[in-house]
Amino acid sequence: MRVSVSGISLKLKAITYLPCYPYMKDFIQVLNFTPNVEILTLFYNCRADIYAHNFGSVPCYQGHTNYQAYYVSNMSALKDYASYCSSVEVPVFRTELDLYNKGKVGPLTEVLSQGFEVNYEYSSECVECENLGGTCGSSDVSDFVCLCKNGAFEYVCHEASNLSRRLIIFIGLACLALGISMVLLVMLCCLGKRRPTRKFAVFWKSEAAKCPNVDAFLQIYGSFALTRYTYANIKKMTDGFKDKLGEGGYATVYKGKLLSGRLIAVKVLKPSKGDGEDFLNEVASISRTNHVNIVTLLGFCYEGNKRALIYEILSNGSLEKFTFHGTRDRIQSLPWETLFNIAIGIARGLGYLHRGCNARILHFDIKPHNILLDKEFCPKISDFGLARLCPLEESTISMLEARGTIGYIAPEVFCRTVGGVSHKSDVYSFGMMVLDMVCGRKNLSADLQRSSEVYFPQWIYNRLELEEEASFQGTITDEEKAVQRKMILVSLWCIQTYPSNWPSMSRVVEMLQGCVESIQMPPKPNLSSPPRLALDTLVTPTDSSDGAR
Template identity: 35%
Template sequence: MPLLYILVLGLLLSHTPRCCSSAPARDTLTEGQVLAVGNKLVSTNGKFALGFFQPAASTVSKSRNSTGSSWYLGIWFNKIPVFTVVWVANREEPIPHLNMNSTKLKFSSDGKLVIVTNRADAVTESLVWSTHIVNRTQSSSINTSTSSVVVLLNSGNLALKVTDSPSSDLLLWQSFDYPTDVGLPGAKLGRNKVTGFSRPFISKKSLIDLGLGSYGMEVENTSGIVLKRRNNPVVKYLIYATSGSSSLIPMLKSLLDLDPRTKGLNKFKCCGLPIYDNLGSAGGIVAFRHTDLVRATKSFSEKLGGGGFGSVYKGVFNDSTSIAVKRLDGARQGEKQFRAEVSSIGLIQHINLVKLIGFCCEGDHRLLVYEYMLNGSLDGHLFKTSNGNVAVLNWNIRYQIALGVARGLSYLHQGCRKCIIHCDIKPENILLDASFVPKVADFGLAAFVGRDFSRILTSFRGTVGYLAPEWLTGVAITPKVDVYGFGMVLFEIISGRRNSSPETSYNTSSKNSDQNIDYFPVQAISKLHGGDLKSLVDPRLHGVFNLEEAETVCKVACWCIQDNEFDRPTMGEVVRVLEGQQDIDVPPMPRLLAAITEQSGAATSM
């Protein structure tokens, strides 16, 4: 076997939860047979398998013998490399690792399918889980010569049947009646109005603990299909009103249109739509109705800000969760394309990127719902000094903001499956949470309005000071346009003012009364070469800052705004420099800044 194949096989095995496929593949378990650890049932089409397993996260977080992790009986996709469970029997009764040698799935004397184990110091078997036989009244009339079998069907449904009966394969129980957090085609979601029996989807607590989580999806007689908190059923996040069984189809179609490959903790899936135990965390996407967002934002009355892609409004859910809702301008895609874009953005998770909670796509309405950032945007803390409620950011916070933004952009450029170019880096798109951790906002939104130059350039009017020269020359756009914009933001973090300002610099006095514009990057690189950095830093800090860090930030900023994109560093290199892992030289004067300096000198000498 080629070495490359061996290495790939080793990687796959090392990330697969503990379950064994050594037993012969079969789809049926009959009375008298047992299924133990190391055995599994496989559907005839090979797509699904049933057996005992350990959750994926526990196998990588524990030691090699995994003595501290628990086991479950479940059904998983058998042919895909990523171990994905679609049904779990004993969610509330995980089996300790030490008991697995004595644990088995078998038939009880009354024909039920049961999981039994010998717990420590126990003489007799202990019942872990059992099927609930719905058709017991029918099966009681069957003669004693009949037998029960359990079959893993090609649909992923585990069916308990009676064979050789007058009614031929009488169905006594099926896993489709007891869904967990994944809905397969053919699975049931609903409530029996006569018996009151309900079939809800319930999220798992985590990838390690598969117990019942905080969120459930079920059918209510008055509301339709709802997603709500289990411990507070009044709080409902997602409602699909239903007037009949046919109205379920559009809802399922909208769920299936989203990308099913999302990974993360606390996952809740319904036909491929990932919704998470913690709303909005780890990339979970919720489809909101437009009326719900109108209500949450009080008809979009509280505007937080705006930009080339649309305006942002504050909203509040019924459970007092604050959100930020962006109404997109110029989003030209159809519904399917928009949902695909939303799904791809929902996959992107990083501590320095704003989380996308959900979206709305109804008629001409295109809205995105984000987590709300308590401390607003960076520009409000750097420039709006007239607001007495905004404290001046100290140097340590400024440096951590610079580093956090660099990490977020590096992830977009190099950490995602497909490189994402932000295209509009500026302080307004850098948000700060309650601890002043920076989070880049509006990443990937260029995809919603299109990549053609005319549209992009039109949307960027008013923030031209952050545009790289490539935007004006018509060449292909690369991640280096974000590097350029980041460099301009670094200058403003240092000075605490706009790079281009009609005001005179805080630190210099102009001898020319006609000099109304003071371009800070020209000052910065000139004083960097002259060794006079102290006068560059925001005077509101009163000299309390780290001079070495200030020099590093200034050097990085000057390298980032070099005219030739090939002379600029990558965001990964910027991160290493700011983290102190890589040295940086004094940058040359960019040609554009040199030209501005010459013009300024000529004007002064006249």
């Protein structure tokens, strides 16, 4: 592609073969075309050959394989063929296209080879940037950046002047002197058989906690592909935090857009007194993942108390709105086949977290609110704020406090006599969540919290023994009853009294994909909800709106 500059217009020379794959989709959304440019739609990969008289056939080369593409002069026919053809939009000169339609120029590839024009804002910032040896450009979050030899800057290149060099040398010498002084201080302390006071040690630890080395942390635990944005970038993405999607006790989520046009969800955390450990855990945990059932983290912002997470935006929100109801109906109902596929997807995602990464990731907050659904209702596990990383070979982990959400927290988390805390804590939460999906009601509602005689899984178990429908969705078919029974049986196995009896998530997937007759009736759960003392000391997040993602 050749670019020639004339004033403030750019003429882009196109390639000499048709672009048979939609590489230019985001490209077209970003560029500002001149009035002399028209967007031409090309069709390819059609399921059947097109023989209509108003279509023409043109060669299309991609790699080492020949394809056939089609163009149409009668634009009313677009609607008829769009359903079984792939398409791509290509900018061309309107004058060249008119000549082609009149038969005055050669093949369509010649029209494409003439390129197209775009408007380009040649600002004073660009002039200053070029005067200092830089090149004008843009990024995902900024319309203008100055690309320099020593990096990209928002306005102009920072010259490495003699003064700057002297300043660098001075800082280096100062650091060296400080290091020597620290060594001498340690030697004096050792010679004098004195240790730093406890007050000094606590102060050092607290100050280090206030300013964690984020870059070093992410190099060890995170992903190099993850983008770190500035707070100014975040404001620009969200258009000054204009479109709020939801708000909770610890975060507010806004709708945003990258410069490429991609829609995003920006979760801005509210200032907290902590050292950001949970925030960094979430960044490190999710940046390690790459799975269809795990939400995609696109980037993050960490500037003191200003912290934000940038996620892909999912059109159907959280599973919660398809699960809970206030009376006898769900807010929105889903077919049993869809609910079943969602359960399998979540199980696969958890299995990946437990065994598919180079370190085991324990989520500790599996619940309907933290399961997001895309436009095809593919589930994605989100919100890793309470997650913990541990080596694959370790079967249990140590925890200073219980963490999770009331109604989904595993018994060993708040009652250590049951067993050690492990990745199977997520298995219990999964089981309780699937029971919610089947029955369409919260497993620990306000009424149940006030009663020590009612335990939700026992209520389910009793109805299953009596072969009664546990759901309030109305009449269901025999096939749907079998799906419902399978989901309940698997869930009850996941919430047995002792963690040693819980299946692994890989086993859960096998059970869900197998036939219901092969699943034995599990023993009746005899645990109760967490005692009030445990609930008072529980570390639990405050949910933001499901639209927040």
